[in-house]
Amino acid sequence: MSGPTAYERHDHHRCIDDALLAARRICKSKGARLTELRERVLTKVWQSHRPLGAYAILEMLAKEGLGHPAPPTVYRALDFLQELGLVHRLSSLNAYIGCDDPGKPHDCQFLICRQCQVTVEVAAAEVSKALSRCAEKRDFSIDHSNVEIVGYCPNCRDHTQ
Amino acid sequence: MSGPTAYERHDHHRCIDDALLAARRICKSKGARLTELRERVLTKVWQSHRPLGAYAILEMLAKEGLGHPAPPTVYRALDFLQELGLVHRLSSLNAYIGCDDPGKPHDCQFLICRQCQVTVEVAAAEVSKALSRCAEKRDFSIDHSNVEIVGYCPNCRDHTQ
DNA sequence: GAAAAAATTGCAATATTATAACATTTTTAT
DNA sequence: ATAAAAATGTTATAATATTGCAATTTTTTC
Incomplete structure (x- = not known):
């Protein structure tokens, strides 16, 4: 049996509030509109710190009782948030997660736990450099990279392996 | 306008033949059956050296006139080939590509051209090491990684940028 | 070599993820 | 106030993937 994760113990309201504040600031500075729906x-x-599918988000919105949005509504909001760098899409999971360091575009990597799904965003300079050198060596010019590392987080590794 | 890619110029029958030979060898050694369908x-x-979607493969099979397989047929064959390390799935494209170095499981990365879709598999030790260190530093135990680098290949970079 | 077991394939239905096209409403700019 | 632009609503549908069960083929066991 697995104990509570670091993310279950921490003050998670803080994360949500911080994310909203950052989003408002970034939208303001870029002249983009953080509408109620997008918020x-x-x-x-x-x-949570787990990637969430678009249809899961759709259900959560529906349960709030403010009308039953259709898929395009959610996908459009997600597209908007992605363009502003506020959320990332994890293509191996078809799911979305909040960006830990929004604002400036950045190269980052994800550590995805197979057990609890908790996903951590990291910006490891060593990885970025290795990718750049790897591409350069092959005359490949990088637009962006998608790095998803799947395994077991410290919590699940200790309790289940 | 883009000129022919390295992959359009090279002797591609060789690639296919090599892949088939390797596949037969690997299946034999593992006691797995490389059936006609899987082959x-x-x-x-x-x-091609471009990732191919499951439904594209399905169409290609249908055009051969040996019956119209249904989706599960293709997905099952792809699952089998993936398990043996003969093909990789590129999750950002929902597409599949032949493995350049099948047999032993290996950490690898993909360089995907946005222009011509040609995708190169590389096994850059520097990247693997950087990923390992990044994970280790965070007490994360890696099962596998998915690294997709998107940009422009040498050919497209020269002709269109 | 025949029967049983296991693996593979066929097939129909359906689940899941995502987008297109167009109407309506809301917000912003003139 | 009006026109233009942006955002959202709505319906339908596209694209990707899986489930469950039947039929067939291959392998194993006796």
């Missing part, structure tokens, strides 16, 4: 979607994405 | 799917995957 609601961002809040859902931040309900 | 046909592997051949399709190797028709």
Whole structure:
């Protein structure tokens, strides 16, 4: 049996609030509109540190009782949030997660736990450099990279392996 | 306008033949059965150095006139080939590509051209090491990684940028 | 070599993820 | 106030993937 994760113990309201504040600041500075819907979607994405599928978000919105949005509504909000760097898409999971360091575009990597799904975003300079050198060596010019590392987080590794 | 890629110029029958030979060898050594269907799917995957979607493979099989397989047929063959390390799935494209170095499981990375879709598999030790260190530093135990680098290949970079 | 077991394939239905096209509403700019 | 632009609503559908069960083929066991 697995004990509570670091993310279950910590003050998670803080994460959500911080994410919303950052989002408002970034939208303001870029002249983008963080509408109520977009804010609601961002809040859902931040309900946990686990990647969330678009249809899961859709259900959560529906349960709030403010009307039953259709898929395009959620996908459009997610597209908007991604373009502003407020959420990331994890393509191996078809799911979305809040960005830990929004604002400036950045190269990052994800550590995804197979057991509890908790996903951590990291920006390891060593990895970025290795990717750049690898590409350069092959005359490949990088636009962006998608690095998803799957395994067991410290909590699950200790309790289940 | 883009000129022919390295992969359009090279002797591609060689790639397909090599892939089939390797596949037969590996299946034999592992006691797995490379059936006709699986061989046909592997051949399709190797028709180019571009990742191919499951439904594209399905169409190609149908056009051969040996019956109209349904999706599970292709997905099952792809699952089999993946388990043996003969093909990789590129999750950001929902597509499959032949493995350049099948047999032993290996950490690898993909360089995906946005322009021509040609995708190169590399096994950069520097990247693998950086990922390991990054994970270790965070007490994360890696099961596998998915590294997709998107950008422009040498050919497209020269002709279109 | 025949029967049983296991693996593979066929097939129909359906689940899941994502987008297209167009109407309506809301917000912003003139 | 009006026109233009942006955002959202709505319906339908596309694209990707899986489930469950039947039929067939291959392998194993006796």
